[in-house]
Amino acid sequence: MSFVSPEFALIALIFFPAYWALSRHRSIQLGFLTVSGYALYATWSVQFACILLVFSTYIWLAGHWVQSCTTNPGRKLWFAISVLVSLVLLLTSKYYEFVRQMLGALMPNVGMQALLPIIDVVAPAGISFFTFQAVTYLVWQYESKPPRTSFVHLLLFLSFWPTLFAGPIMRARDFFAQLSDPEIGLPRQTQKAIYYLLLGLFQKMVFASWLASTFVDEAFKYPDAQTFVTSLAAIIGYSLQIFLDFAGYTLIVTGLALLLGFSLPINFKQPYLAINLQEFWRHWHMSLSSFIRDYIYIPLGGNRKGLSRTQFNILVAMVISGLWHGANSTFIVWGTLHGLGVVFINLYDKALGKDQAMPVAVARFFTLSYIALAWVFFRADSNESALQLLAALSNGLGTPELQHALLTVFIVIFFYLSARAQRIEQACVQRLIALNWISLTVLVSALAFVAILLGPSGVPGFIYYRF
């Protein structure tokens, strides 16, 4: 059940009053929230809900074992085993078939026979997200020796429905800290939540859907039939679409979490205003990029082992970041492009010095262009298809149409508002706070009506649900 479906909206009318009514009974309320997470997950697949329950039980037990070890080597060993086992489901369901097919194609070429058997495992929805959250729990248990966590709390952490399907990836330490906050369980910052919900709804339902259907989907389906204008519109359109889709989703779930009384980590900070790739990655899908930094890049040695090793670590982290999105060579290329880009900038800075920076506008233009180019591989069905779309830039100019003028206007407005997003948010929230409930209800009802009116037919899927 999607968060932008009418079923969800109608069920929310029953869920929220029941949930808030339990706010004086914390343990029952959290139990209710946990059950609701599993129930929502079961609307996708009951089998997935069972898998999540088994997985969560294992993670809780593994955390307990890690904590129980009295010797450091023992703890380290238990920790390493626990993390590896926790990754088995993710690796098996998401990557095994990719590896098996790759070996199946390669091995006969070198005179060997591929021996890997078929393992038919369906990847549960959101597995990449809850697995990473589980890793943060194990690391927390290993590093900090926190007070023993309750089983129900751990179940809730891994099935917390606003983040279950597409993040943001929460850290165990932060989430469990919130559980001791007396404010959870009651709607907090309601007007801010409403603002997030509305903005997310418009970003996803209206703008991302419009970009996809008008510029992107057609061009990526038939890449070599494109002209300069249509392929450029598709490339720019997808860059905007994926941001509006994912950032819109994040806003919606952040708003829902606020209504539950929880705070979620910030996932986006105007990434397309970045002046280089490093800054982009500090502002794009921040919960994932900080996870990769803290749990992959730094354990690999980070920047502590010399220039060349640092660049290698960056490249590895970026390729893993790409692979995290799925078992497809396009994601490997996407991650590699970003890795190489960061390495190039590092070497450029090293050679010329950071004071040789180019003007901000120029730096933004180059950064965004490179990011947009990399998105082509991210979106395309194959690398060949991506190259075809890029090659189409050298086709004839094509005929610009009214929609391309609209896209240009949209881009200008997008960047104008992006540069002022913080101030706009504060001003809008203040306005909403100043309104009485009747005016607020009328306003939001009208805006929701417009969002549905301009939205697509059917329930739009979120891009990051796939990952």
Next chain:
Amino acid sequence: MRKTQRPVYLFLLVVVLLNTLLWLDSFDRYLSSRYHITLSATLPESAFFVSHQTQALIANAQHSIKSKLAQLQGSEKHHSSVDSPKLTAKVNAASTAASPKIEVAHAAPETATAVAAPVASLPVTPAAAPVAPAPVAPVPVAPLPVAPVPVAPVPVAPVPVAPVPVAPVPVAPIPVAPIPVAPIPVAPIPVAPVPVAPAPVVPALATAPAKAPSAPIAPPSFTTPTQTPAPVAVASSATTSMSKETAPNPTVAPTTLPKVLFAGDSMMQGVAPLVINQLRKENPKGVFVDLSAQSTGLTVRRYFDWPTKIKDETLNRGFELVAIFLGPNDPWDIYEGAKRYAFGTPEWEDKYRDRVIEVMQFAQDKKVHVIWIGLPNMKEDRVKRGAVVQNKIFKEQASLFNFDYLSTEDFLGGLDEPFKKFMDEPGKGQVMLRADDGIHFTQAGLRLISARLYELIKKQAKPSATSP
């Protein structure tokens, strides 16, 4: 609930319920079939009144905007067909509300059919009554300019009563083609996107299948099939879809391939781009149009009316061949008028067959060839049971009308066998052909189907008058 939470809840309540009320008429476009059917069957007609009026206002506003835009743009070509399922529902509602002569059966999702056959075939029940003056003050609605319904003489073609080879059908269903209704010109919303809803049958992880290979790929030969696929290279190339003009490939000589319409659901969405890419390579100026739309089928016509869509598009664009691949969204009860045809009953089968016949009869009358692609084996029991019945109907009717039936069971596994995701390919071992949802296909699976479909389309090529 505490006092402080009450305003928040009341706020949520009003926002959600108000929008539900306003959008109820086109609500089914959001819901999967099972919810939609329940909703349509249980709600009284009066519940839809506000929504009717709202949709009528919207449709009128859209129409006037479109008219003004058309005036501004001079000779902009008006497209007469409805652009999206969302608008289909809205237009039905609009025409209902605006035109007192047209009745609507709202308890059932078959508004389009009800409108299409107002003569005598449908029983007029209280549920099918026109929008009655409800206690709510009627919103003044300017009548939508509804094109006069051309009650053209319906060509009641004699039903070919050839002996059915598989299961003996006692009486061949009479193809009572509904009277064609001229589609109401509708102004599309400027930013109305294409539906991207998840397939309702299996909402979890319905893999989006469309992936176009770029290099020529010979269809893999699998050991199980009884038919050996023709060695056809499927490659992507310059192509088009819908009404977009494309850059012709000057290196490829034009051929005499027919004008092809690809119709269907997400199954066709995966197959069509591969075939179109290949066809386009041979005939860059050919007309190959993919209108496949996710979550559609033949069961819920109010949501998406494929028979009417195929007729309209064929008449408007002169297609010579229609390739159809759909079905997994269909194993649900059919509502027509006030009558319910429960899935799994002979009545359902007859009703479903009628809709297949409607398409084929039209195609035969207009001398349009049809290639109907059968459903492969399915994982989910309900979809599988549906596919057994559907394939039987598709195959029988294609045979009766002398059209092509492309059986996917022959190379993707029969419906009487356990579902298999993997099949053996010499030299490569077990290759995954089906997606995790047990309905859709992987790239390898898509290539198998597209190669065969491409071959069948090629067989329909006519000798070129201009070629030497």
